[in-house]
Amino acid sequence: MSEAVLYEQDGGVVTLTLNDPATRNALSPDIIDTLLAHVERINADLSVGCVILTGAGKAFCSGGNVKKIGERAAGLPIPAEVRLGYRHGVQRLPMALHGLEAPLIAAVNGPAIGVGCDLAAMxxxxLAGASARFAESFLRVGLVSGDGGAWFLPRVVGLSKAYEMTFTGDFVDAGQAxxxxxxxxxxxxxxxxxAVRALAHRIAAQPPHALRLSKRLIRDSQRVDLAASLEMAASMQALAQHTEDHREAMAALAEKRAPQYSGR
Structure with a gap:
């Protein structure tokens, strides 16, 4: 496995670290491919209760590689090739992270610029360090967000703020964020x-099946009406109530002790 993204597991918590500090963790094909592989691995591993995403060094993610973007623009690829490049390149990342079954926490340890801002929104x-800065900066280089930011960012900050961040490209410090x-x-x-690890371990201590179902229910409810959300909730509740972990949670509550979940 590539070292472009480091994978470390501590109990039920996995930390994924973008590992290219020389470019301030600019998103690269290697980073994308490695992240996708890690997401697939986590989805198949019920022992993972929470995932942390952060960057090596003093940046979370500085965005795309501006030098390579310039080189590509100079080559004037035809629009159809650009479209396919996005569909089979960076756009695989928002689909994968949106489909990650375990809860995902961003530890924004420095600048999160352009696609880095969008990555945090995914x-x-x-949680942000005091030195973190965000910018939806695509207009600064004459581009639009091609990686899903137009879908994720308004859902995080609201439509008006997403417009403001996009139209100005202004930097947002941690306090403003x-x-x-x-x-x-x-x-x-x-x-x-x-701080992020403490939160992640609290989340990972929850019953695994119910935790992943809860994330899916909240996520999928954002795109359906109330009736459909209630139907999903009823179906997921039926699954959760038939787990051993549900019975263990109820027993622990009655006996006033900490539950011991098995993932069954």
């Missing part, structure tokens, strides 16, 4: 990973 929860709901917590840089 996560379920975002907290105010607009782009992140849920801001902590000092040196305490960021400890």
């Amino acid at each position: 996560c379920d929860i975002r 907290l105010t607009m709901g782009l992140v849920s917590q801001v902590v000092e840089d040196e305490a960021l990973l400890d």
Whole structure:
């Protein structure tokens, strides 16, 4: 497996670290392919209760590789080739992360620019270090967000703020990100990973099947009406109520002890 994204597991928590600090973790085909492989691995492993996504060094993700984007533009590929390049390249990433069954927390440890901002928005929860900065900066290079940001960002910060971030390309610091709901917590840089790991372990301690079903229910309810959401909830509840972990949770509650979940 490529070292472009490091994979570390501690109990039920997996940490994925974008590992190209020389480019401030600019998104590359190698990073994309490795992330996709890790997502597939996690979806098949019920022992993973929560995933952390962060960047090596002092950046979360600086966006696309501007030099390579310039080289590609100079070659003037035909539009059909560009379209296919996106569909079979970076656009696989939002589909994969949206389909990740375990909860995903972004530990934004520095700049999250362009596709880096969108990558953070693809996560379920975002915590930021005090030095984190965000920018939906595609217009600065005469481009649009081709990686799903137009779908994810309004769902995170609301339509008006998404428009403002996109149309201006302005940098948003950690405090502003907290105010607009782009992140849920801001902590000092040196305490960021400890704070994220503590949250991740709390999440990973939940019953595995019910946890993944809960994420799916919230996610899928965003695109259906109330009746359809209730139908999904009823079906998922039927599954959850027939797990051993549900019975263990009820027994532990009655006996006033910590539950011991088996994933069955």
